[in-house]
Amino acid sequence: MRLAERAKNISPSPTLAIDARAKKMIAAGEKVVNFGAGEPDFDTPEHIREAAIAAIRAGMTRYTPVAGTMQLRQAIVDKLRNDNGLDYRPEEIVVSAGAKHSLYNAMQVLLQPGDEVILPAPYWVSYLEQIKLAGAVPVIVQTRQENGFKLTVEELLSVVNRRTRMVIINSPGNPTGAVYTREELSALGHAVLEHGLIVISDEIYEKLLYDGLEHVSIASLSPALKEQTVVINGMSKAYAMTGWRIGYAAAPAPVAKAMADLQSHSTSNPTSIAQAASVAALTGTQEPVGEMVEEFRRRRDYMLERLQAIPGINCNRPGGAFYLFPSIDGYIGRQYKDHTIKGATDLAGILLDEVKVAVVPGVAFGDDRCFRLSYATSMENIREGLDRIEQVLKEIK
Known part of the structure; x- marks a missing residue:
């Protein structure tokens, strides 16, 4: 069956692909720290869920x-x-x-x-x-x-x-x-x-x-x-x-x-x-939004401080959303074991394979000098994930 040209030219979403691979590893019992998620890790506020239940009951x-x-x-x-x-x-x-x-x-x-x-x-x-x-x-x-x-x-x-x-x-x-x-x-x-x-x-x-x-x-x-x-x-x-x-x-x-x-x-x-x-x-009340934003700010500050302390990493201070987009220019062209790091895609593969940390390589966003880290995850995961990332970066020659 012949596909239309528009279908053949579609590229799958790299962000969803990374997230799916990480979740598959987690389902297999591996302890993966997933920084790929593009969604808040909070539950939908209670009053919103109750409104949905009321709508169902009202037909x-x-x-x-x-x-x-x-x-x-x-x-x-x-x-x-x-x-x-x-x-x-x-x-x-x-x-x-x-x-x-x-x-x-x-x-x-x-x-x-x-x-x-x-x-x-x-x-x-x-x-x-x-x-x-x-x-x-x-x-x-x-x-x-x-x-x-x-x-x-x-x-x-x-x-x-x-x-x-x-x-x-x-x-x-x-x-x-x-x-x-x-x-x-x-x-x-x-x-x-x-x-x-x-x-x-x-x-x-x-x-x-x-x-x-x-x-x-x-x-x-x-x-x-x-x-x-x-x-x-x-x-x-x-x-x-x-x-x-x-x-x-x-x-x-x-x-x-x-x-x-x-x-x-x-x-x-x-x-x-x-x-x-x-x-x-x-x-309804906007209080849950404010609480979520404050928690995101706390995570952002911690993650940014950790990343900025790593030699070879250059990371801007984001003013919004829940992502950091650090540059890895300082590691491009260097070696990790038998791998040459040509860009963020190579480093993302190393991080997932070697220490089970999922990040999204910047090639997905048009810049393979960087990768994306989502801080829409717990502080426990952020600490553990950054520890593992530091472990790999220290071994790059």
């Missing part, structure tokens, strides 16, 4: 409108107004089966074959594949560690041409934890408007901020930018609801309608019960 188990229940879309409208200074109508909101689904819908309805999309690297793995699935061309712009891995106006303008259609901004970012300032986004916004670009603003980690940093949505900077932006967010990261699969997009009405129409022929509505739980998440 909320049937189809909903494709774009989501009016109750949830209104809760999202209120959230965007109160948290982000953005005014949308419910018909400009589309609820989907996770933020990844929202991103897919947006790219499918906005990109034509041959369109170019500016993709700052390091990037979240699925952006690249979703651009390609839409028939568009990813234009990867390598950002600089000394600039916090953030796209500058100069870098953006260096690749803009008549085929450029879109730029992706992810703040706080995965895998680097980079957080764009209001001034940085304003500068990028001027360039976006000058060249008539569309912005996909992925804000899924917006609640996971540290050190008093402010989350700013580029769409909030001016009415003109709002008309050029699709805001992507969801419930997974802030509310520990990864398995509930609820994401959403806020976009100009014609774009939102096209996304809903596309969704009507693919997945139809997201799960009714998860939508009811999401209303409780957005409208």
Whole structure:
């Protein structure tokens, strides 16, 4: 049976592949420390779970409108107004089966074959594949560690041409934890408007901020930018609801309608019960979010201090999300036993095989000089995992 070209060109998610391999080893009885996870290790807060149970008991188990229940879309409208200074109508909101689904819908309805999309690297793995699935061309712009891995106006303008259609901004970012300032986004916004670009603003980690940093949505900077932006967010990261699969997009009405129409022929509505739980998440107490963020900050600080003390490791201080993205430049070209370390992929393989520590090599994010460590795991695991990593690094000649 012949596969379509689009299917043959899809690369599997390296982050999920690493996580699956680590879990397989754990299932076999091996004591693996898994730094590959891209989800909070906290339970979904109790009031959200109770709302789901109440929805089941109330018989909320049937189809909903494709774009989501009016109750949830209104809760999202209120959230965007109160948290982000953005005014949308419910018909400009589309609820989907996770933020990844929202991103897919947006790219499918906005990109034509041959369109170019500016993709700052390091990037979240699925952006690249979703651009390609839409028939568009990813234009990867390598950002600089000394600039916090953030796209500058100069870098953006260096690749803009008549085929450029879109730029992706992810703040706080995965895998680097980079957080764009209001001034940085304003500068990028001027360039976006000058060249008539569309912005996909992925804000899924917006609640996971540290050190008093402010989350700013580029769409909030001016009415003109709002008309050029699709805001992507969801419930997974802030509310520990990864398995509930609820994401959403806020976009100009014609774009939102096209996304809903596309969704009507693919997945139809997201799960009714998860939508009811999401209303409780957005409208209920936010105290569990604050508690989770404080614990993430504590873990980040500990892990960062440990990594920065290792010779040959260079690691930025992330302002958000729950990842560290250390550079291993100091180890490239050196030897571990009979292995030559050519990049982070080689080192990640050594760590998993030799000391059973799972990290995600940076090649998955467009930069094989680094690897990603998630601190969405217990302090006990973090201490043990870093001890094992140090053990290997000390043996590299």
